[in-house]
Every structure is written in structure tokens, then in C-alpha cells.
Amino acid sequence: MIYYKNDQEIELMRESALLVSKALTEVAIILKPGLTTLAIDKIIGEFIRDNKAIPSFLNYNGYPFNSCISVNDVVVHGFPNEQELKEGDIVSVDVGVIKNGWHGDHAYTFMIGKPADDVIQLVKITKESLYKGIEKAVAGNRLGDISFAIQEHTEKKHKYGVVRELVGHGLGRHLHEDPQVPNYGRRGTGPVLKEGLVLAIEPMINMGKKDVFTDSDGWTVRTADGKPSVHFEHDVCIKKGQADVLSNYSTIEAAEKANPNLFAEY
Template identity: 45%
Template sequence: MGFRDRGIEIKTPEQIDLMRVAGRLVGETLELLRAAVRPGVTTLELDTLAETNIRDHGGIPSFKGYSHPPFPATICASVNHEVVHGIPGGRVLADGDVISIDCGAIVEGWHGDAAITVPVGEIADDVRELLRVTEESLWRGMAAARLGGRVCDISHAIESHVRSEGRYGILEDYTGHGIGTEMHMAPNVPNVGRRGRGPSIVEGLALAVEPMVTLGSKHTDLLEDEWTVATVDGSYAAHFEHTFTVTPVGTWVLTAVDGGEQRLAALGVPFGGR
């Protein structure tokens, strides 16, 4: 492992393999939570399910106790107009809601970080389209990454896809990030940007890419709990995230259960997993 470009952590292939263990645990936990989302379930019940699964498989929740004030839970559970960092509690999910679930785990000192937005029962057509556009922009962003390219190639691909699909708000104050021995590391990965800018994409760089998109304004407020970020105009939001790397063979999505092979193939991107 080495450091370059203002503290960017570069991992060995063996260390990337360890990150895959943490990433797969995150991916499997999110799939467990996706299946558990339904009208009548509370966000705290989802949090308990996530913590149990992570610990039962040898992991440590990344988020619990993180930063100041210390985050009190294993997952971020953000409902409807809450974009990110919602705190799980007694809120009961209802038909027509959407919930963004962000999850992180540490295994043997290495982090994985990913997020999904899940419909609760039947949701409005424009909200369902928001989820589709946001998730697709994540995959388009990762698909744009190449060894020798630049981090903002990812940003440009995310922004271009979202803009091409309609009038959506793209959060600019919150970004993706480097990841490895810490959850949040250099470099930042913006969700808007111009191609050819930012640090170089090199073998051993791991990034968490996370577009956050709204049905209305890009502007947000931080709520009184000092964690939850919500849209100013009350519009619904979606958040999708994966941790990935680029190997000499291709792209490897460390937090996707299948490594991202199926979605990458659909975009014509070589699979770089082992």
C-alpha cells in the first residue's frame, strides 16, 4: 500500500481482495434489507437486521459512532425528502414511501460502503423514474472510469446521464470519496464535473461513487439531529452508491454481490474481478 497525490491511498492487489470481502458483506446486507422493506416495518428494525448480519459475518458497522456527534446506528435510513444520513428510529414505513439505505462495514481493517433506494409498496411513476435514473447514473459513472483517466470522468458521466433524462436536482455539496483503511478518504468524487479533471485513476485506487438526485431543487438543509440532510423544497430524493476499483483487466464493483459483472457487461465494460 502506498500514498500519492495528496494522501490518496493506493492498495496492493491483495489489499483490494480484502476490500472485496468487506464490500461483499455490505452488498449482501443491503440485499437482505431490500427484501425486508415493506409497509409497516420501522427503520430501527432495518437497522437491527443490518447490524446483526454484519456482526454475524465477522464485520464491524462502519457508521456506528462515526464523527461528531457520533452517528448512533449501523445504517443511514433516509425517507422520501431525506437525501442522506437519516437516523433510524421508530418511523413506520408506509405505502408510497421510498427509503434510501446507506451501509458500511469493516472487515480486517478494510471498509466497504454502498447505498440503495428502495420503494415501499406502490410508488408514483415519477418517483420510480427518479430511482431508475439515479441508479443508472451510478453505473454510467463507474463505467466511465479507465486506468489513466481522471476522477471527474466519473462525475461527467453521472451528470450527463441525469441531465439527459429530465429536470432533476443533483446534489453538489455531498460527494463520493476514496475508501480503504478509512471510510472517507481522498479524493472527493463529485456528481457533476468536466472530463479530464481531478486525480488520475490508477491501479489500486478504490472509490465510493454515490449520486444523490432529487425530483426538485438541489438545495438541502441539515436537520436538527445534526445528521439528516433533506431537500429544501420537500421533493423526493434517491441515493445509490457502490465501492469500486479498476484493475488492468477491467472494472470491479467491490460492493455488488456479483462484482458488477452483469450491469457492466450491459454497458460494454470489461469485468475486472477475481
């Protein structure tokens, strides 16, 4: 069942999405070597509650944290822990909130210090692929057009691995709604995109092969070959002519550039 949102509902969703963006901006301000992902998760949870919202990941199907923080070879759903971050790490922070009954859910990958050049390139191309997908998220196109655009830029052009087991999704009163949004596929296939559909578009791209496995904790997804993986995600509303991006990276990027511990020149 695909749910379409009216203008009033979309504005409430924008409020939720922007709160996630603000939480990710808080992370960009403080991120540095020596910080633990558990400390970051605590800050995220407090920030969300201070803004009169609920961390939507906490207790979702038993998930025990406010956020998913995935380091290096962790693709998604990384458990925050006591391990200190270090120079050269890449850190994907995925946050969800419920505010006024509506979900926001998106992610950003940060680089601590200066990683290897091939890692920087993976971050750059994955972020580009997100916007390639968003360009196709307009009324009258098909869902497969989004999927194809992401796959073409990452796998076909740059020979990266596009994860198959994990996909983007619809978003609204529920964290995961129809339709699923794969990061691979054929253009001209899938349901026709209509105005009022809100999608969480989220390329998850591996430097090496596409294969992944899940840790014994039942959540943490890692690359099978141990190579890095990158994850970016925006909340996007289908419109005529041009998608309406409900989330906002600009404050995150400004904080990232202002933080001397982060690499943002890409």
C-alpha cells in the first residue's frame, strides 16, 4: 500500500526531516578522534528529546540505540559502542525521529582526518549518486529510474559494489512504508511516481564487492570483503518537474567544513 501525503502532511514531514538534519549537524560539530560512537548516540538521543521528538530507531524491532553509527566496513545498522574513533575512519550516522506523528530518517557519512584517496573517492561518488537518484524522483517517472541512476553512477561507471539486500523506502507515519527503493534496477520499470509520495533514498555503496553479512548481534551489516562502505540518505517528496528534498545537508556540510577534525574537501 502506497500512501500519498497532502501539502499539510508534507510540511509536518519536513519539520521531522529537518530535525534529523539538525541532529546530524550537531554530530558534525563534535566529531573528532577519540570520541566513542556511544557518546555520539547519547548526544543524538538528548538532542531529539530536547526538541520534543522521539528517536524512532530506539526499540524499533528491538534495536537498542537512538541512532545507527557505522564505521569503515560497516554498511548500516552499526551498534554504537565504546571503541574510540581514529584518524582515517569514515563514519556513517543514520538518525530517525518521530515528531507530530511523522517520521524523518536520513544519514550522512563523515571522514575523520584525511582517509586514503580511494576512500575519499568512494564518499564523493556515493554522495553524487544520491543526487543522481533524486534528479529522477519526479512525477511521471518510474521507480526504476531512481534505482538505475544510482547504479549507473556507482557500479557501472566506477565499478563499486551496490548492496542488494538493503534498500530505500517510503516514509510517513511509519518508518518503513511502500514502496521499496533499490539502488539497482532497470529504468522504465516499477510503479509510476506520483506527487505526494515521500521516499527515503539511500545509496549504500561498497568499495569492493556488493556482498554483505550480518554480525551475531543480528543488526550490524558488514562488507564481506572487509572493504569500506558509504551511506548517504535524503528524505524526498515526489513533485512535478523537480523533487522536493525535505531534509537539508547544507548545515551539516557547513559544520563539517568548520570542524578541523573532519575532511570535507571533496
